Amino acid sequence: MPDPRAQESPALRRRLGLPLLTLYGIGITVGAGIYVLIGAVAGQAGVYAPWSFVLAAVVMAFTVASYAELSTRFPVSAGEAAYVRAAFGSRTLSTATGLLTIVIGVVSSSTVTLGAIGYLRQFVDLPQGILVLGVVALLAAVAAWGILESVVLAGIFTLVEVGGLLIVIVAAVRVDLPIGTTLAKLPPPEIGALSGIGFASLLAFFAFIGFEDLANVVEEAENPRRDIPRAMALTLLVSTVLYVVVAAVAVTAVSTERLAASAAPLSLVFREVAGVSPATISVIAIVATLNTILAQMTMAARVIYGMARQGDLPVSLGAVHQATGTPLLATALIAAAVILLALGVSFVRLAEWTSLATLAVFALVNLALLWLRWRGVTSAQPHVTVPAWIPAAGLFSCLVMIAAGLLR
Template sequence: MAEILKRRIGLGLLTAYGVGVMVGAGIYVLVGAVAAEAGIWAPLAFVLAGVIAAPTALSYAEFSTRFPEAAGEAAFVAKGVQAPWLGTLVGLAIVMAGAVSAAAVLRGGVGYLGAVTGWPAGPSMVVIGALLAAVAVVGVLESLALAAIFTVVEVLGLGLVVYAGFSAVPVADFQMPQEIVWSGVTAGAVLAFFAFIGFEDIVNMAEEVREPERVLPRAILLSLIITSLLYALVTWAAVRSVPLERLGASEQPLALVWQMGQGGSAAFLSLIAVVAALNGVLAQMVMASRVLFGLGRRSAWLSVFHHAHPRFGTPVRATVLISVAVIGGALALPVAELAGVTSTLLLTVFVLVNGALILMKRRVPEAAFRVPMAVPVFGVVVALAALGASLGGLG
């Protein structure tokens, strides 16, 4: 019985994986919502959200060099707080968040696909979910290579939106901007923060990464920087080319940007949103199965999942279970509150990870990659604030 995953991933693929998870399908609808809060200063709200996410990303980066293993958050919390049961609970929360998120994204992506092709939703979810599961089983290199292709398509699509926005005639809102209202920018930043969730998935690939102590921190930070710049550019193009009233009310804000700049149909953006959704589903399937694999090492009652296929070098049992849960969830669950549940689970984990790093740094200061103590302290404060906002939104 194989219990070792194959180390086949380098910095480029891992960074593309991180960018793909973060960009996902959310940016295609979130721009309008953030603009409704922050107005013409929406790009600043996205930059601020990246700054808010940075401390937790840096905490993950340090922890990833201390304990480069699958089920990263579970290991971080278990060893930082010295409570194995809490680590297992955190790991299961990550598995649940990954499966729920993938189910919601699969359902949303199939909705976009149906609008373009007319294909029925139920069979499409089953077929697409099964095909993505097959890719995830065959190999991590194949999975991340496909995810990288998806990411390139997403980024190219967003690049076209930026081009359209900057080629349009600037709207009056942009030419005569109102004074900055920090309460609106802050509210927009809290909303935009959820667009940066995904960097934490990188640490769960640790056992399939070459030189993880060197590669993991770089991939986390690079993916966060690239995504922050991309979001700021897309949002800038949007507020430049579309009146704020229309932008804030739209469920397809990037289609508006294209039409204002280039005219004609923006149906291709629906297809790119499908690609973004496929990327998100595949990435979450891969991540959640690795967490379950890692939990199998740490917990006797989950040990059946600590098994890698001798040929493929992937956690097949864990991948099959996660895939069934994702397809079943997509078929059976309403999407409306799934994103909120996912965010709440992950923000709770962020609080625990930052807190665990504070305790770990006090006991064992040395690490291959170290951040100042102020970083996890600020990370706890920010994650608690965002968690409060998230719970308020759910309420």
């Protein structure tokens, strides 16, 4: 049961419409993806990197649909934990799901922080540890300032980072780079090529993480049952198109070996296709990665808030500051965890951990929806309804990708 003391504290404020929600979702996804991971994906899949993004997007689409239904059935923060509790009636499993979601937010933020530092060090000659502390502390302050302020800033960042990708695409078109040929190139039916694409899709899957964060700001949406599913669908569509085309540009313009070895892979691509200094794209990449860190930290703090309000975590973590309308203690806790992890673990390992943990949560979410359907649980409130085969396909695809990652 929710803790009555948590119910007495101020609630989150509904200040987000569809445009800001969509920019929020795209901003998390794009910043975490192509700017940071294109080199790692190309290193595994080679010239077939675009297919890894396509595969990851297909897997993600099933889960997006499941989230769309569940987030409109149960429009609360700490959504994943609420879905699991409603389906299985287990507080232990619900709490474990919520904690795993928090871990994903922390690990993902740490991963992207390291990606941001790779670009930032092209301009600032400071030790990595100092930069990590400064970046995370600054973004934690923004997250604590207010949800509208955070999401407006994230929206501005999103416009900048999408603009950066469009600059790369336009530059490639202007020099007649044969990206159409790369996009049309089918992978050969060979174990080596297919396994490389499969593992790269696990890394590329990390690039699509973000849409689910929308489920955890549902209590701050003006019209959650209408706008959250739409924002999720738009996030997946826009991100997929951008990823596939930019991946094709990257592997056409630069050798996969050079991409994999670069700490700032898109800057390298921009220099090759435009023949000018990559500083502009590096600045945009910094903005993109900062955007993702801000959004993931915000999401993780909201999950802590939601779990505290449900009585699964100490009630003090669910306290909302009267002036800012944000959970300050939860935000500070997330920032400290991000700093510690970013200072101690490698980038690729963090990306793998994030993908596997996220797949586990997505599998539980799909299973929860299947179980609710099996039990015939209905909702008195209007909600999105998807065919039963969709969560089944989502569950199966998540389990297959988990197995592929563990057996690699």
